[in-house]
Amino acid sequence: MSNFYETMLNNNLGRSLLKTAGLPTPIDLKRYNPSQETYFEGKVLVGACKNAALLGDLFRNLKASKATVYFPAAAKTAADILAAANKAGVRAIGVETKKGMSEKFDAFVFDASGFESGADLNQLYYFFNPVMRQLNSNGRALVLGRPHMKAATGEQAAAMRALEGFTRSVAKEIGKKSSTSLTIYVEEGAEANLDSSFRFAISAKSCYVDGQTITVSKAAASEYPDWHKPLAGKVALVTGAARGIGESIARTLARDGAKVLGLDIPPAEKDLSRVIAEIGGEMLLADISSKEAPQQISDKLKEMGGGDIIVHNAGVTRDKTLANMPEHWWNMTIDINLLAEEHINDALLANGTLNKGGSIICVSSMNGIAGQLGQTNYAASKAGVIGYVQYMAPVLAEKGFTINAVAPGFIETQMTDAIPFMTREVGRRLNSLSQGGKPVDVAETIAFFGNPASNGVTGNIVRVCGQSLVGA
Structure with missing residues (x-):
């Protein structure tokens, strides 16, 4: 935004005039910072549905970050989340999620890969509803699921396709904070291929990718390369x-x-x-x-x-x-x-x-x-x-x-x-x-x-x- 509008945003008088005129005053997007050690630093709240299948892969990735991990202590799947975190060697902190809570987060991640029908969608509500106002600016709201066209039933396909509508709508609600929301669909058998998509989506590199879906398919898994030089030798x-x-x-x-x-x-x-x-x-x-x-x-x-x-x-x-x-x-x-x-x-x-x-x-x-x-x-x-x-x-x-x-x-x-x-x-x-x-x-x-x-x-x-x- 190197333009007149950006100049106005960079001083108090300009922001006041723009607000008076009814024009938006967006928060600057945070982009890749070579001085940041890993792909993510900050507080992340992790949730999961019953029979969530991607928690192990999620925590494997979070272990490679500088994330402080929390989970809803009262959630029905709290024990599953904690067990997956412990297995990956990640310290996860139980927290009471409620409206007006003091804790703020830099990312929300919900594993919905175990959804079987539309009746499971209320688990999205229970996870996100109490904490929507607790997301910091330049935050991320990510949902993990399975490709709907590879579902076992029509009901499961409906539930998985619903994730996209959900995250697109969440994106519109949190956009004023320069925060974004995405869905990552992971095909069964492709769990080991999640790394690049998850790390991109939760990082500052994806700051202008909003309300989108990324689908991960089965392929030979590769160890994630150095965050700062992933294309070395290419x-x-x-x-x-x-x-x-x-x-x-x-x-x-x-x-x-x-x-x-x-x-x-x-x-x-x-x-x-x-x-x-x-x-x-x-x-x-x-x-x-x-x-x-x-x-x-x-x-x-x-x-x-x-x-x-x-x-x-x-x-x-x-x-x-x-x-x-x-x-x-x-x-x-x-x-x-x-x-x-x-x-x-x-x-x-x-x-x-x-x-x-x-x-x-x-x-x-x-x-x-x-x-x-x-x-x-x-x-x-x-x-x-x-x-x-x-x-x-x-x-x-x-x-x-x-x-x-x-x-x-x-x-x-x-x-x-x-x-x-x-x-x-x-x-x-x-x-x-x-x-x-x-x-x-x-x-x-x-x-x-x-x-x-x-x-x-x-x-x-x-x-x-x-x-x-x-x-x-």
Whole structure:
């Protein structure tokens, strides 16, 4: 939010004027801090339903954090929670949860994996209702469950799908605190693959991912790498890396230890050279929609030892209403935003360029979900990306690869700075967090997908939008 509105927020007089005008004064989002030792530091309240199956995996992860763990002492499952904590070597403190209690928390986590029907949903109420006002700003409210389409009965499917509606609504209630809520669905047999999703969701890296779901599937489990350098030794391709979101992706992957191959078109050479020099990567100048580009990319990645992370970020907009749109604008948008990704992936797979355990991450858009006036070409291309990811996920899983996509909302870039002032200010606040995101928020989600411990995370479309009202 480096803009006039942010300037107003940073002084008492400005905040008073904005409040008088009825405009929101959002709390700044806390983002990744390299000085923080682990992925989470603070107080977390853990709850669980009867027959909860993920408590052991939850506490295994909390043991690797700096969390102070509490649980509702009067809960019917208190003994189960305490037993799981003790088994994991985690000290859990029983507390009386009631309205008006003095204790505050930085995260709530509820294991609902044992729900069998809608009658179990009242356990969400009993856990969350007394403590909703006890969540600190920049807090997290997480619910763990099972994918509803793999339920044993229709009643269980209904209960699991209900978790999503619950967390989306909780997100809207706690957004004014810059706090977020997510559901993590863990397939039976994928419990050991929970780590990357849980640590991302409860950490500051997910600060602009709100009201979303992440599904974890069965895959070979990998030990979670170093929190600060999870991509050490990996080679990552980032297209459109010269500026904006692409530049932030390249910088974030490099920060996390990856060797980055940044790609952009020849006119962006100066900016790309600057970015690559600063992160110690390598560069490639190419038009991704050309016939030669897929082989050029494959050859360069092979020189670097093969690719581990492929980020399809490059894209264009050519906006006009459909009746007024030139044919070449339509074709250009589809060619660059959709077809080029497919052709590059085909070449990398055919040439064996993608290393074992490799991940492909595509950048879709909120407008690919909701549509937008004057963007029939762009929305079609970005919706196509979603369809491609969802279809290819099981196909690539058989080869040991993952594929996911991010769908950014209002992200502060030079492009958004050019939007007329009032339109821009309204757009920033059309989400539960009442503020625009930053390019690094998209980059953090992409880095999560590329984490070697995310090999059970595939076919996901995660909106990085602060729970935008558009397409909600």
